[in-house]
Amino acid sequence: MEHVVPVRNPFVMKKILFLSFMLAGALGLSAQTKIIAHRGFWDTSGSAQNGIMALLKADSIGAYGSEFDVWLTKDGRLVLNHDNRIDGRSVEDYTLAELKQRRLENGEPMPTLEEFLTVAKAKTTLMLVLELKPHATPLREDRAVKDIVDMVRRMGLESRVSYISFSLNAVRQFIRLAPQGTPVFYLNGELSPEELKELGCAGPDYHMDVFRRNPEWIDRCHELGMKVNVWTVNRAEDRARFMGVADYLTTDRPVEALEEASAR
Ligand code: MG
Numbered sequence: 621m622e623h624v625v626p627v628r629n630p631f632v633m634k635k636i637l638f639l640s641f642m643l644a645g646a647l648g649l650s651a652q653t654k655i656i657a658h659r660g661f662w663d664t665s666g667s668a669q670n671g672i673m674a675l676l677k678a679d680s681i682g683a684y685g686s687e688f689d690v691w692l693t694k695d696g697r698l699v700l701n702h703d704n705r706i707d708g709r710s711v712e713d714y715t716l717a718e719l720k721q722r723r724l725e726n727g728e729p730m731p732t733l734e735e736f737l738t739v740a741k742a743k744t745t746l747m748l749v750l751e752l753k754p755h756a757t758p759l760r761e762d763r764a765v766k767d768i769v770d771m772v773r774r775m776g777l778e779s780r781v782s783y784i785s786f787s788l789n790a791v792r793q794f795i796r797l798a799p800q801g802t803p804v805f806y807l808n809g810e811l812s813p814e815e816l817k818e819l820g821c822a823g824p825d826y827h828m829d830v831f832r833r834n835p836e837w838i839d840r841c842h843e844l845g846m847k848v849n850v851w852t853v854n855r856a857e858d859r860a861r862f863m864g865v866a867d868y869l870t871t872d873r874p875v876e877a878l879e880e881a882s883a884r
Pocket of ligand 1: 659
């Protein structure tokens with residue numbers, strides 16, 4: 621007589637979980653994965669990361685959302701930029717006037733958050749995925765969060781903005797200050813689904829390797845009523861793995877990802 625042997629090998633468990641994701645997809649039980657352009661749709665002619673053109677191009681291809689990175693300048697203005705340093709100097713040590721003298725790769729000036737949101741509101745229907753970068757001090761992050769939440773309210777964009785950060789302090793502040801129900805996701809990867817739920821997060825927005833190490837976290841998040849965003853999913857085989865499994869897929873290849881999502 622055969623006995624069912626309980627599976628205890630973690631490698632085998634992960635294989636089984638992965639296969640169950642694939643089976644769920646094949647049976648049509650999967651999530652409708654929404655595609656978010658990482659730093660806008662920048663990898664195309666005439667565009668540049670975190671620019672207004674990249675935002676417009678993300679909208680023009682039908683992306684669900686567009687992600688972008690925000691800093692607070694030395695003189696307390698909110699601007700879009702990815703790197704923490706420009707020419708060896710912290711972005712936080714530049715004034716807005718200094719940053720405005722610079723040009724992005726496509727020639728457009730570095731946008732302020734207000735300029736960016738003004739265009740987003742007038743000319744796009746995108747979900748706006750705002751990443752606040754970790755700043756030099758928690759106080760500067762607190763100030764940035766307050767100014768961002770105030771600006772978004774003033775501009776009537778509350779239903780179109782979600783917040784993400786690697787800074788746990790910033791995540792806590794967004795949850796505290798944004799209207800109840802505003803999606804706030806944590807990026808850094810070390811918190812479990814239960815810890816994220818306890819914090820009041822909408823869910824994880826984690827690097828795909830985190831879900832490779834913890835494949836059960838996606839189902840667990842869904843059981844807890846949270847959403848799952850995964851980044852930065854660029855290779856075809858990685859997109860195939862998370863398509864229909866994660867709720868949101870953040871990618872530098874939004875055109876390909878949108879085609880794959882619509883073909884499912
Ligand atoms: Mg970012």
